[in-house]
Amino acid sequence: ETGVTQSPTHLIKTRGQQVTLRCSSQSGHNTVSWYQQALGQGPQFIFQYYREEENGRGNFPPRFSGLQFPNYSSELNVNALELDDSALYLCASSLSSGENSPLHFGNGTRLTVT
Amino acid sequence: QKEVEQNSGPLSVPEGAIASLNCTYSDRVSQSFFWYRQYSGKSPELIMSIYSNGDKEDGRFTAQLNKASQYVSLLIRDSQPSDSATYLCAVTRGNAGGTSYGKLTFGQGTILTVHP
Numbered sequence A: 001e002t003g004v005t006q007s008p009t010h011l012i013k014t015r016g017q018q019v020t021l022r023c024s025s026q027s028g029h030n031t032v033s034w035y036q037q038a039l040g041q042g043p044q045f046i047f048q049y050y051r052e053e054e055n056g057r058g059n060f061p062p063r064f065s066g067l068q069f070p071n072y073s074s075e076l077n078v079n080a081l082e083l084d085d086s087a088l089y090l091c092a093s094s095l096s097s098g099e100n101s102p103l104h105f106g107n108g109t110r111l112t113v114t
Numbered sequence B: 001q002k003e004v005e006q007n008s009g010p011l012s013v014p015e016g017a018i019a020s021l022n023c024t025y026s027d028r029v030s031q032s033f034f035w036y037r038q039y040s041g042k043s044p045e046l047i048m049s050i051y052s053n054g055d056k057e058d059g060r061f062t063a064q065l066n067k068a069s070q071y072v073s074l075l076i077r078d079s080q081p082s083d084s085a086t087y088l089c090a091v092t093r094g095n096a097g098g099t100s101y102g103k104l105t106f107g108q109g110t111i112l113t114v115h116p
Helices: none
Strands: A005-007 A010-013 A019-024 A031-037 A044-050 A053-057 A064-068 A074-078 A087-094 A109-113 B004-006 B011-014 B019-025 B032-038 B045-050 B054-058 B061-066 B071-076 B085-092 B110-115
Touching (some): A019 A109, B011 B019, B019 B032, B071 B085
Parallel strands (some): A010 A109
Antiparallel strands (some): A019 A074
């Protein structure tokens, strides 16, 4: 049990639409990171939020945006959906400090864009 | 060249054998290294972390790190059918925790099948 929960578990959208994915961090964790995992690939880092500010971004276009709330929960928003956005989206939380705080993932949201 | 490369699979081993999974990385500044296991349709699950050169053992799992060769491996002893999964190698520049632990670069994964 990782303590990181994501919703919804599955989602089907049409190309051009917008989507919001949600993540509730593990208790006490103040950092949240989002990853995209296409079928047959390893996860790719989208961005990280720390204290409600974006704290690093991977190679993703601006139509991928996020928010972190005071309770450390987070949202990932994707505008103008494309077929290639179909993937498993993973949220993970961690502590900003402390050696023994590696990343633990939620169960993910499977997004299908048609 | 990919930033993190894993040995191409799938890898098939008999039950009870040693499974050897390999990973190389290109960023010499990388400090922290992780192995995740991912069952089909599930999210990655952390099984090992290693930060210093040498071996680190945890039960049937041993991680090996050689920073000079930019190489990290995972050995699974006495492999069981339940070990059948995709194994993901991940690296980050950060050490001693911090927000850098959230910014992982993953390899493409190696599919391991353990047959009875």
